[in-house]
Amino acid sequence: xxxxxxxxxxxxxxxxxxxxxxxxxxxxxxxxxxxxxxxxxxxxxxxxxxxxxxxxxxxxxxxxxxxxxxxxxxxxxxxxxxxxxxxxxxxxxxxxxxxxxxxxxxxxxxxxxxxxxxxxxxxxxxxxxxxxxxxxxxxxxxxxxxxxxxxxxxxxxxxxxxxxxxxxxxxxxxxxxxxxxxx
Numbered sequence: 001x002x003x004x005x006x007x008x009x010x011x012x013x014x015x016x017x018x019x020x021x022x023x024x025x026x027x028x029x030x031x032x033x034x035x036x037x038x039x040x041x042x043x044x045x046x047x048x049x050x051x052x053x054x055x056x057x058x059x060x061x062x063x064x065x066x067x068x069x070x071x072x073x074x075x076x077x078x079x080x081x082x083x084x085x086x087x088x089x090x091x092x093x094x095x096x097x098x099x100x101x102x103x104x105x106x107x108x109x110x111x112x113x114x115x116x117x118x119x120x121x122x123x124x125x126x127x128x129x130x131x132x133x134x135x136x137x138x139x140x141x142x143x144x145x146x147x148x149x150x151x152x153x154x155x156x157x158x159x160x161x162x163x164x165x166x167x168x169x170x171x172x173x174x175x176x177x178x179x180x181x182x183x
Contacts (some may be wrong), residue, residue: 068124069170075120076166079133082117083159087112088142094150107144125169132158132165152183 089106092098098106114137121133136158142148143155156179164176 072124075117075124076170078113079117079162079166081120082110082113083136083162085113087155087159090143090150090155091142091152110140125166129162129165129169130181132162136162171176 004014086106089098089103093100093103118133118137121130125133136155139148139155139158145148160177160179167173167177
């Protein structure tokens with residue numbers, strides 16, 4: 001065998017190996033792209049499912065929070081209605097427009113509502129609201145039992161304390177409201 005024949009055989013082998021390498025390189029690139037596309041699709045589906053699950057959880061939390069806030073508003077309104085009714089009765093009694101028997105009946109009604117409202121508040125109000133409620137109710141009970149005199153300015157101050165605690169709890173405004181009238 002001559003050098004020329006050996007060189008031809010070597011060149012032919014080298015070309016065959018190079019051609020096979022090109023084919024192997026092409027196939028591995030194609031398979032790699034196919035594998036990467038499948039992995040990306042799998043991850044995309046997984047993330048989409050997680051996103052949907054998180055969205056459902058957030059919807060539940062939002063609905064629960066809204067329902068809870070609405071319940072707070074209903075109960076706080078009941079507290080305000082009950083207190084307003086008693087304050088109107090006390091004011092009417094102090095000015096002589098309400099006879100003692102009628103005032104007693106209104107107090108009995110208030111006393112029942114006061115206990116019911118306290119139970120409602122205890123289920124959802126923070127301690128700051130409960131403390132303000134206690135302070136106002138104790139003062140009104142003292143007035144009703146003749147242990148304290150009815151002075152509108154003192155009652156108004158305690159009622160505003162309760163309203164400010166409620167406002168703070170439901171997030172209307174963190175700043176306190178005050179009475180700026182003359183009476």
